[in-house]
Amino acid sequence: MQFDALNSLPYRRFWLGSIASIGSTQLYFIGMAWLVFELSGSALDLGLLGAATAIPTIVSSLVGGILADRFNRRSILVVTTSLAAILLLLLTILDATGVVLVWHVLALSGMLGLVHGFDFPARSSIFPALIESNQMMSAVALNSILWQGTRMILPGVGGVLIAVADTAFVFGICALGFVAMVYVLHTINV
16 A cells, blocks of 8 residues: 655654654553552542543534634644643643642543544644645545554553553653644644
8 A cells, every 4th residue: 555645744744743642642541541540449430531531522522623624723733732731741740749639630631632622623634735635545544544553552552651660651751742743733834
């Protein structure tokens, strides 16, 4: 299979940067779940964590899609990616200092869900502006590989990182992944 979309420099930068941010998303899901279970041992709290992420994401994605259609998608992504980095940095600090509580994780998860509801529509709709029309199938395949690949690989990596270091380390890496994506977004003109 040919991946001609990678011949487009803006798309290639976006795709490589997305490895960092989407990979970070997969990592912090694992880290948050482990941290909540470690703090409470409660299956109910794990369920609340899932709801705290999903509900704001679903609700805000309705508005996020409208914004992605009306405003500069790169600007939206810079804001959402920066907010995700800040929220993860806050979680890193709370976790590293030992003051983190379950409600902190749930609240930050909800805020990240809200951010992602604006991020996902802008992310999905920006890549056609970065490629030629004949590269669309390639870009769709590459995006699918990115999402599915990180979904399969990074939970295992996250488990190893938690075992070797701790969840604060994982959250710190995730914050850096989002910072890397902000840098990449500043190199792309759309």
